[in-house]
Amino acid sequence: MQIAIVHDWLVTIAGAEKVLAEIIKIYPNADLYSVVDHLDNGMREKISNKKSTSTFLQKFPFSKNKYRSLLPLMPFAIEQFDLSGYDLIISSSHAVAKGVISGPDQLHICYCHSPIRYAWDLQSQYLRESGLETGLKSLIARYILYKIRGWDYRSAAGVDYFISNSDYIGRRIHKVYGRESFTIYPNVAVEDFEVFEDKEDFYLTASRMVPYKKIDLIVESFSRMPDKKLVVIGDGPQYEKVKNSASDNVEILGYQDFNVLKSYMKKARAFVFAAEEDFGIIPVEAQACGTPVIAYGKGGALETVIEGVTGVFFKEQSVESIESAVIHFESEFVLNTDSIRSHSEKFSTERFAREFESFVKSKIEKSNFL
Numbered sequence: 001m002q003i004a005i006v007h008d009w010l011v012t013i014a015g016a017e018k019v020l021a022e023i024i025k026i027y028p029n030a031d032l033y034s035v036v037d038h039l040d041n042g043m044r045e046k047i048s049n050k051k052s053t054s055t056f057l058q059k060f061p062f063s064k065n066k067y068r069s070l071l072p073l074m075p076f077a078i079e080q081f082d083l084s085g086y087d088l089i090i091s092s093s094h095a096v097a098k099g100v101i102s103g104p105d106q107l108h109i110c111y112c113h114s115p116i117r118y119a120w121d122l123q124s125q126y127l128r129e130s131g132l133e134t135g136l137k138s139l140i141a142r143y144i145l146y147k148i149r150g151w152d153y154r155s156a157a158g159v160d161y162f163i164s165n166s167d168y169i170g171r172r173i174h175k176v177y178g179r180e181s182f183t184i185y186p187n188v189a190v191e192d193f194e195v196f197e198d199k200e201d202f203y204l205t206a207s208r209m210v211p212y213k214k215i216d217l218i219v220e221s222f223s224r225m226p227d228k229k230l231v232v233i234g235d236g237p238q239y240e241k242v243k244n245s246a247s248d249n250v251e252i253l254g255y256q257d258f259n260v261l262k263s264y265m266k267k268a269r270a271f272v273f274a275a276e277e278d279f280g281i282i283p284v285e286a287q288a289c290g291t292p293v294i295a296y297g298k299g300g301a302l303e304t305v306i307e308g309v310t311g312v313f314f315k316e317q318s319v320e321s322i323e324s325a326v327i328h329f330e331s332e333f334v335l336n337t338d339s340i341r342s343h344s345e346k347f348s349t350e351r352f353a354r355e356f357e358s359f360v361k362s363k364i365e366k367s368n369f370l
Contacts, residue, residue, distance in 0.1 A: 004030060005023060019165070071084070090109050098110040165278060166184050168303065188348065192258075214275055215238065225326065231264055231268070248361055292335065300368045310340045311320045
């Protein structure tokens with residue numbers, strides 16, 4: 001069987017790329033395709049040193065650092081791949097990968113991290129955070145997103161089966177495409193983390209510092225609780241803003257390698273997570289250390305954190321709500337590191353590989369042309 005794996009773009013190794021890496025391990029002889037591919041050798045090791053076939057956008061001089069600005073051209077670009085020689089197409093998509101063209105005698109299974117977020121229900125948030133709420137640039141951006149929505153909806157018809165990375169994304173798939181999906185949670189390398197029972201008196205948050213992660217909100221909240229220490233790991237566009245707003249009880253460490261992050265994650269009293277994520281891998285990694293999570297109670301966190309058992313929720317992305325959650329956590333939460341670790345193992349790499357391979361096999365067997 002000839003298999004093609006299609007991914008949106010290969011620029012860094014984040015959550016979607018970790019899923020891709022595991023899919024490649026399941027199907028090591030598959031050919032890989034992506035809109036652009038700028039992984040260096042160190043990062044490429046994470047995807048079994050697999051090289052991809054890329055689109056004409058790869059040749060654009062700014063395609064490495066400004067690839068997102070090429071979004072208006074990506075639907076056209078992804079449709080130029082000739083995949084007619086493959087029996088099975090697996091797309092790993094949060095943007096355009098699912099839009100490859102396939103024929104009636106080909107099976108196309110899409111692992112959907114999300115329909116294009118900024119073109120659908122998060123459009124207003126995207127325009128606001130990009131400073132594109134008004135003016136001519138706003139009008140142009142809105143028109144481009146309008147056209148992308150039309151293409152995104154139409155191209156969903158080329159997918160035979162959708163896999164969602166959470167029930168939350170399954171509901172988004174149904175709302176946007178009118179399609180049913182089957183949830184297989186992403187692979188989390190829980191085996192790389194160890195339970196640590198002797199927690200220290202500090203809180204931790206870690207993320208790339210982009211607006212929707214709300215790191216600035218967490219920092220502001222702890223700045224109003226001077227008796228509580230917060231450690232922040234990560235960098236990104238909002239790094240200077242976050243650093244300048246931090247009070248003496250907030251320690252900004254910037255980017256740190258995995259071993260440093262894991263050390264803090266093991267020792268933290270709790271991990272604070274304020275983003276509305278599709279799934280959210282890092283709260284599961286914290287739980288793999290036996291560390292509870294204080295999370296925004298929306299999105300994928302509702303499926304990865306158990307209220308009162310592995311963490312607590314706050315209801316609003318606000319300073320007051322985070323403060324209340326921390327106070328509630330300190331007064332009511334009873335730590336059981338073994339229970340927290342046990343819950344994290346439900347999202348393991350082994351579980352993902354077993355469920356994904358079983359799903360694909362069942363659909364191959366069901367098809368009458370493979």
